[in-house]
Amino acid sequence: MLELHTISTGKQCPEKLESIAIAVAPQVDWIHIRERNWSSYMAAEIILRLRESGISQSKLVYNGTPSDEICEYAGGIHLPEHKMTLLPDIQARCKQLVIGCSVHSVKAAREAEALGADRLIFGHVFETESKPGLKPRGLEQLESVCQAVTVPVIAIGGIKLENVQRVIECGASGIAVLSGIMGAEKPVQAAISYRNHLEKRGQLI
Template identity: 40%
Template structure:
């Protein structure tokens, strides 16, 4: 299957092509070389690449981001999970993503009047409509909800399903990204449920050809097939 080379497509053009975001999340395995290689190959096809790696100290995650930028990945595509939104303008990542624990800690330390003045785009992982509304009230720019389908990263937990996804999507005013078991053949289903994007881990980064896997997801979004 042939795909158009999108390596020269601007961020603005990519956003205009689709309001449905694609996020790829690192596997939390500390596989720096493999992750950096994949990031260099997949960034033209995806909106954001998350450096998750919660077992690593923040300075090492920041170093991964710097190495990604040096390899050609645009700063605008890089998200660091667990980072603080109070960061220098020249930091080499565009956004941060928080767990429920991080959101709870931030609620204890950030004054409400400052919440919407923070610099970096903030995503928050949620697992219910209750958590989603709390994150929205705090000032999250988008939410991850899941896992929607059976997922290799959560093999012992029952998927929450499309109905729960639809409830969250309709219950908040910020974009919701579906996560968990997302594949080219079900990405339109989560979109129909109201999701404004999807996030994948092993479906891209553990694929034998990450760029091909990312391109298939993007094609499925754009063509509806």
């Protein structure tokens, strides 16, 4: 099944993030807590609260270097490309978790897979407000990365409803969306729309 990831925007207070995450959880496969200004304690606390709200541990991903508490509470860890060398250590500490890594090239994708990454997020594929002024890497590079590795590759960056089909045709195993869901005016409706588009694409491949 094609995967739908949503990632926190880094612009919302914990209470707002929590309320949106709870609302969209039934429609998404993974909820990434990516809050670079938060302490590990704050991140662990909200992950625990999300679990207590009924969200499955398997849906909750912490983006960053995890503390022991996060390894206990989360269902996955996701590292930035420049920290991929930590993959073996984190896998040893958090053996039960899915460990992912962001990559931006074929070379990095192969290195991350060799180090043990279970999943890769590649981007940014299209122009996006979160990367102003930076040239997108495009569909050709996405396809090259998907062909270069055996682990699932998730496309990120400027993913809209109208381009979901294009990234899946490149071999992506799913999509990751930030503002398109977590920052949307109607997050639940947005998540449902992305889910419906992915399910339609999945039926065609």
